[in-house]
Amino acid sequence: MQRVIWQTLTETQKQAALSRSELVQDGAVAESVRAILARVKNEGDAGLLALTEQFDGPLGDNWQLGPEQMAEAGGRLDEALKQAIDQAIDNIGRFHSAQQPQTLALNVANGVRCELRSEAIERVGLYVPGGTAPLISTVLMLALPARIAGCELKVMVTPPPVNDAILYAASRCGVDTLLTIGGAQAIAALAYGTETVPRVDKIFGPGNRFVTEAKTQVSQQGTAIDMPAGPSEVLVIADDSANPDFVAADLLSQAEHGEDSQVMLVTNSAALADAVEQAVSRQLECLPRSAVAQVALSQSRVILADTLEQACAISNAYAPEHLIVQTRAPRDLLPRLRAAGSIFLGPWTPESVGDYASGTNHVLPTYGAARTASSLSLADFQRRFTVQELSQDGLNTLANAVTTLAEAEGLRAHATAVTLRLEAQQ
Secondary structure (H helix, E strand, C coil): CEEEEHHHCCHHHHHHHCCCCCCCCCHHHHHHHHHHHHHHHHHCHHHHHHHHHHHHCCCCCCCEECHHHHHHHHHHCCHHHHHHHHHHHHHHHHHHHCCCCCCEEEEEECCEEEEEEEEECCEEEEECCCCCCCCHHHHHHHHHHHHHHCCCEEEEECCCCCCHHHHHHHHHCCCCEEECCCHHHHHHHHHHCCCCCCCCCEEECCCCHHHHHHHHHHHCCCCEECCCCCCCEEEEEECCCCCHHHHHHHHHHHHCCCCCCEEEEEECCHHHHHHHHHHHHHHHCCCCCHHHHHHHHHCCEEEECCCHHHHHHHHHHHCCCEEEEECCCHHHHHHHCCCCCEEEECCCCCHHHHHHCCCCCCCCCCCCHHHCCCCCCHHHHEEEEEEEEECHHHHHHHHHHHHHHHHHCCCHHHHHHHHHHHHHCC
């Protein structure tokens, strides 16, 4: 990890110290995804199955699973794993249930009533990546909020083969249909619909660059998505009271995600920085994914700040996906922290608890998007709309203001819609 002293840097150097690796726009990937989307859109199931066989192998007949088939997986699962899933579900469910919006109704003037209401998005698609390990937590973070929000149809797609833990989690979280398909072709099926796959209104979930590109392209064609997914990242603010082994473990927990991950330590203690670097070296040797983490560390930094206030300002400028605060009084810094996907306070709050079971959602804005974007929550599975209702007196109260503004904007019909009603009162 490169070490820099913040006060010695020019403004240009500060920007460089907080920079991320460039997200390379791969024209070949974009064109490949465009062709995949078009084929599924035009050919339906036939195109979907052909593309799945090309990329993942033959699907077979049993590629659509309903609630009963998903539930059967529980009988094949280790009891300790089931209990861990159930505990995570309890916490995530409790936190997201508390996010249910309340209808706002207000008489803003005599005879003028305004409301803000929320309703669930009816049909949602949930993408759970495949790979070397089953991403059980992704099922929980997507499917459980969808169920709590009241989404009528929850369609999950995940590449084959599907682990029993994924099936059990999907069953417990109320997934209606699980399809063993993945990649850009799965995103296409959700966006356009096929003879078998229902079209959805919004697609959630992470994936590789083909999946991310497919989500981006369908979002430009009318299907909503949760957020673009970038490389994983963490920033740790620490002072000389921090446990260097804890800090090192937190940095490595993100570095092992991928070679394009980035981890940052911001501290006002050079001694703590030294101790963390030593701890990182020791722990790195024990990691199965040490080679991956080493590449991520090569593009990561230790920043020496003068004060914790300055450390907070640096963190706000970086806007990390995950922000860990290990200081003597971490909650005291919370009012100064403005931009982060999720914040973890104190020595006993590793980032991994948020990934799995604390109750918060681990789908977070990356690549500096936390300056303007929010972590996934129940609100993302719902839509808000306003209602207004005026009495005759209420219209009379607003009539002059509305007609004057409409005429000033040159929109005569807007004014007429009011004046006709006034004349009808005569």
